Amino acid sequence: MAIMLRNALLVDIDPISVASGELRIEDGLIAERGETVAQRVGDEVVDCGGCVVMPGMVNGHTHLYSALAVGMPPPPQAPQNFLEILKFVWWRLDQALDAESIEMSARIGAADALRCGTTTLIDHHASPNFIDGSLDLIEQAIGEVGLRAILCYETTDRHGIGGRDAGLDENRRYLDKYRVRQSNQFAGMVGAHAPFTLGDETLDELVRMADQFASGMHIHVAEDLCDEEACNEQHQAALIDRLAGHGLLKERNIFAHGTHLDPVAIERVSNAGLTLAHNPRSNMNNAVGYAPIAQYRCPVMLGTDGIGQDMFAEAQQAWYIARDVQADLAPQQIVGMFAVAARRASEALDITLGKLETGAAADIILTDYAPTTPLTAENFAGHLIFGLSSRHVRDVIVAGRWGLRDRTVLTIDEPLVRREATRTAENLWQRMEQY
Numbered sequence: 001m002a003i004m005l006r007n008a009l010l011v012d013i014d015p016i017s018v019a020s021g022e023l024r025i026e027d028g029l030i031a032e033r034g035e036t037v038a039q040r041v042g043d044e045v046v047d048c049g050g051c052v053v054m055p056g057m058v059n060g061h062t063h064l065y066s067a068l069a070v071g072m073p074p075p076p077q078a079p080q081n082f083l084e085i086l087k088f089v090w091w092r093l094d095q096a097l098d099a100e101s102i103e104m105s106a107r108i109g110a111a112d113a114l115r116c117g118t119t120t121l122i123d124h125h126a127s128p129n130f131i132d133g134s135l136d137l138i139e140q141a142i143g144e145v146g147l148r149a150i151l152c153y154e155t156t157d158r159h160g161i162g163g164r165d166a167g168l169d170e171n172r173r174y175l176d177k178y179r180v181r182q183s184n185q186f187a188g189m190v191g192a193h194a195p196f197t198l199g200d201e202t203l204d205e206l207v208r209m210a211d212q213f214a215s216g217m218h219i220h221v222a223e224d225l226c227d228e229e230a231c232n233e234q235h236q237a238a239l240i241d242r243l244a245g246h247g248l249l250k251e252r253n254i255f256a257h258g259t260h261l262d263p264v265a266i267e268r269v270s271n272a273g274l275t276l277a278h279n280p281r282s283n284m285n286n287a288v289g290y291a292p293i294a295q296y297r298c299p300v301m302l303g304t305d306g307i308g309q310d311m312f313a314e315a316q317q318a319w320y321i322a323r324d325v326q327a328d329l330a331p332q333q334i335v336g337m338f339a340v341a342a343r344r345a346s347e348a349l350d351i352t353l354g355k356l357e358t359g360a361a362a363d364i365i366l367t368d369y370a371p372t373t374p375l376t377a378e379n380f381a382g383h384l385i386f387g388l389s390s391r392h393v394r395d396v397i398v399a400g401r402w403g404l405r406d407r408t409v410l411t412i413d414e415p416l417v418r419r420e421a422t423r424t425a426e427n428l429w430q431r432m433e434q435y
């Protein structure tokens with residue numbers, strides 16, 4: 001059945017535009033857009049009350065596996081630096097993940113995303129003791145909630161050759177699945193943890209696979225200074241030279257963070273035209289410093305790095321931290337980061353995301369944000385930073401289907417899932433104690 005959205009304040013992000021109008025949604029796509037659109041027999045008509053209607057958000061870098069980490073017990077030893085945060089917190093959590101907790105994390109994370117109007121997730125997954133098939137479990141759970149995703153497994157040399165090969169195999173298996181089966185809902189990338197946990201041979205294997213599938217690689221780069229230092233010590237090379245030497249400076253790749261690249265390295269990354277995922281809340285939480293995103297000329301998108309899935313919150317924080325460090329960032333660039341994420345996801349999923357235009361995917365957020373001050377293309381960024389938030393997300397449509405309606409999740413039995421998730425989290429936290 002088609003859906004007609006009437007009386008909407010249509011806010012586009014790529015490029016920014018604001019206009020009163022109507023949308024007709026059919027077969028998963030925006031079938032018509034206009035000031036007025038003719039209603040047809042059988043259409044479900046929704047009056048948007050003059051409130052903001054905008055494209056669903058894309059989270060450019062996330063880890064759904066952290067969804068059950070909220071409120072977990074503190075590590076046995078307080079971490080003193082980034083490496084210890086990984087060792088004492090995240091590498092204990094990822095080792096404890098089993099099939100049930102992987103799937104439940106993805107289900108809860110996806111439900112959280114839906115509630116925030118985040119309709120596509122670019123995920124980076126790790127579960128060293130359950131690798132084979134882990135991406136299918138995540139896909140299954142995201143599919144139940146009804147979102148889109150670009151998935152990869154975080155290959156690393158941390159667990160020897162066996163663990164490394166299992167990671168490579170999982171990426172290859174998942175990429176192969178979508179080489180033969182076309183989908184606009186799911187796609188794969190080649191996943192890699194970070195240069196400091198990847199040997200030369202493994203980096204070469206990853207690059208070969210990314211070239212073979214033309215998928216691009218999704219990797220953490222220079223999140224902390226330790227990535228550069230480890231490279232200098234172990235490889236007697238600057239990190240950017242090692243990455244370039246192995247062929248990682250390629251347009252399709254996603255580098256998460258780029259917090260600690262120097263101006264020369266930033267120039268080379270910019271020239272490569274790859275996409276940088278900026279995760280300001282995570283960077284603040286790990287006290288790794290601020291990524292100088294204003295210096296990057298390549299596309300920059302926002303990610304949550306697993307701190308929930310709320311892109312409104314991430315956008316606001318991206319602005320405040322930029323002000324705090326006196327970075328040269330204009331408010332419109334925050335909106336631009338939403339556009340970049342949508343373009344990168346569109347490319348992977350072979351469908352137009354992030355646009356309210358005829359033929360684009362019907363991934364749409366209906367808010368109850370009725371602006372009390374003038375809202376124009378020129379000042380939308382101001383509304384995004386200081387007015388709009390995920391609490392205004394009332395309904396969400398993904399691929400033409402209601403996922404959230406009047407703040408109720410329609411795709412899963414959310415209260416039941418959340419009760420079950422609490423038990424899964426308790427067991428997960430208990431298993432973590434052995435690591």
Ligand SMILES: [Zn+2]
Pocket residue numbers: 061062063124220256305
């Ligand atoms: Zn990350």
